[in-house]
Amino acid sequence: MTEATVRSYSALRNTQREFEITMILRPNTSKDGIADLVSRLQAIYERTGGRMQKIDNWGLRTLAYPIQTNKKGIYLYIRFLGGSDIVKELERNLRIWDEVMRYLTVVVDGDVNPDARPSDIDDEILDAASDVAPDPLDIAAEKEAAFAAQAEAEAAAAAEAKANEAANDNDKEASADGAADTKKDDA
Numbered sequence: 001m002t003e004a005t006v007r008s009y010s011a012l013r014n015t016q017r018e019f020e021i022t023m024i025l026r027p028n029t030s031k032d033g034i035a036d037l038v039s040r041l042q043a044i045y046e047r048t049g050g051r052m053q054k055i056d057n058w059g060l061r062t063l064a065y066p067i068q069t070n071k072k073g074i075y076l077y078i079r080f081l082g083g084s085d086i087v088k089e090l091e092r093n094l095r096i097w098d099e100v101m102r103y104l105t106v107v108v109d110g111d112v113n114p115d116a117r118p119s120d121i122d123d124e125i126l127d128a129a130s131d132v133a134p135d136p137l138d139i140a141a142e143k144e145a146a147f148a149a150q151a152e153a154e155a156a157a158a159a160e161a162k163a164n165e166a167a168n169d170n171d172k173e174a175s176a177d178g179a180a181d182t183k184k185d186d187a
Contacts, residue, residue, distance in 0.1 A: 021078050021106075040097075053080055
């Protein structure tokens with residue numbers, strides 16, 4: 001593994017820059033597709049001397065506007081250490097890969113000692129990053145629909161109880177009228 005170079009005159013020796021990248025993937029990208037994308041990203045980090053610090057899958061989200069006719073997208077957040085050359089190579093590959101619709105790379109910190117920032121990445125985190133959570137708007141709509149169905153069922157039950165009560169009142173009145181008629185006949 002080669003040490004990534006930071007092509008900046010103001011950079012301190014033996015330091016790297018910390019970057020974060022947020023990308024929007026196509027909504028039909030499968031778990032295996034996301035895992036494959038992450039493994040390709042790790043290969044780029046290893047080849048250029050960078051190191052992935054954190055990866056987080058924010059799940060399927062509704063976009064503010066359609067991107068390439070997609071109204072939803074899977075958000076993937078990655079924080080990594082490396083030089084400026086890694087960003088150039090990473091963004092070149094992100095433009096080529098079909099599953100990536102948009103990306104944004106931001107410098108978080110300029111001079112970072114790579115030994116002082118341990119990586120939180122293990123196989124469990126990588127597996128969790130490839131899982132896609134449902135869209136929060138879809139979850140809210142499902143909860144709202146379930147609440148409306150429950151309210152409708154409660155209203156129907158209340159109407160049925162009221163109808164049963166009215167039928168019982170009519171039966172009582174009819175039996176009271178019948179008893180009054182029998183008393184008149186007896187007299």
